[in-house]
Amino acid sequence: MEGRVAERLRGALGPFGFEVHAFKVGWYNAVLPPAFHLPYPDDTLAFVVLSTPSMFDKALKPFVNKEWLKIIRDPVDQCVSHHLSCAKEKFPDQKVDVIFDYEILPSRKPKFLAQTAAHVAGAAYYYQRKDVKLDPWGKKKIYGVCIHPKYGGWFAIRGLLLFPDIQVPFLEQPAPVDCVSTQEKRIELLEQFNFHWQDGRYRDIIEVKERYSEEQKTYFATPPAERFRLLGLTQAAQRSTFH
Numbered sequence: 001m002e003g004r005v006a007e008r009l010r011g012a013l014g015p016f017g018f019e020v021h022a023f024k025v026g027w028y029n030a031v032l033p034p035a036f037h038l039p040y041p042d043d044t045l046a047f048v049v050l051s052t053p054s055m056f057d058k059a060l061k062p063f064v065n066k067e068w069l070k071i072i073r074d075p076v077d078q079c080v081s082h083h084l085s086c087a088k089e090k091f092p093d094q095k096v097d098v099i100f101d102y103e104i105l106p107s108r109k110p111k112f113l114a115q116t117a118a119h120v121a122g123a124a125y126y127y128q129r130k131d132v133k134l135d136p137w138g139k140k141k142i143y144g145v146c147i148h149p150k151y152g153g154w155f156a157i158r159g160l161l162l163f164p165d166i167q168v169p170f171l172e173q174p175a176p177v178d179c180v181s182t183q184e185k186r187i188e189l190l191e192q193f194n195f196h197w198q199d200g201r202y203r204d205i206i207e208v209k210e211r212y213s214e215e216q217k218t219y220f221a222t223p224p225a226e227r228f229r230l231l232g233l234t235q236a237a238q239r240s241t242f243h
Helices: 002-016 025-030 055-070 075-088 114-120 183-195 214-221 224-230 235-240
Strands: 018-024 044-051 097-100 125-127 145-147 156-167
Touching (some): 002 044, 002 156, 025 044, 025 114, 044 075, 044 114, 055 075, 075 097, 114 156, 125 183
Antiparallel strands (some): 044 156, 097 156
16 A cells, blocks of 8 residues: 555655655654654554755746745745645545644644654654764754755755555565764764754765755755745735735
């Protein structure tokens, strides 16, 4: 069952620069405290959705050109929402729950921990402080970061698709590719991500097959309120959608 669902999802999302990776809810819940658990049985089928570098040209720009009058919030979020909704429509006889990376609970906690989901699904390795044996940071707060074996840090985790009526007790868990395998490189990665994230060097901690274009880098480096201009949208056009 998982294979048929995955094939249909990849057919719907792959041409637009997205990747999908299957996992069981129990894999995710097993590594997190109860406050972050997804409220589904352990064997429930779920997929984590990633955007790859090609999403910008294959999905975002065409979406903006076609739907610019309807864009009233972050164009990327709205584009992702559009494509995941279209993917959901491929399963008219199934219940499909969608959780986006930007959604939060009333407690202000995120609805899901994106990097943990990517790791348990085998999509990208989540490097954390615990992966460094000789910790050089003392009392400093160190955040972890996912690295994709093909795209390094040039990707984003966009959401989850959950299938509450599909149970997959025999789904085998794939291990994420440990592509930053030396202690020296792991320290370098976490140093760059935590203290120099603005320059993006951490994204190239491995040799990547594809990275963001210069246009895309500029877009994501621009404050959100100014991104409409880069896409050929004006705030006036944005405001007109409210009338």
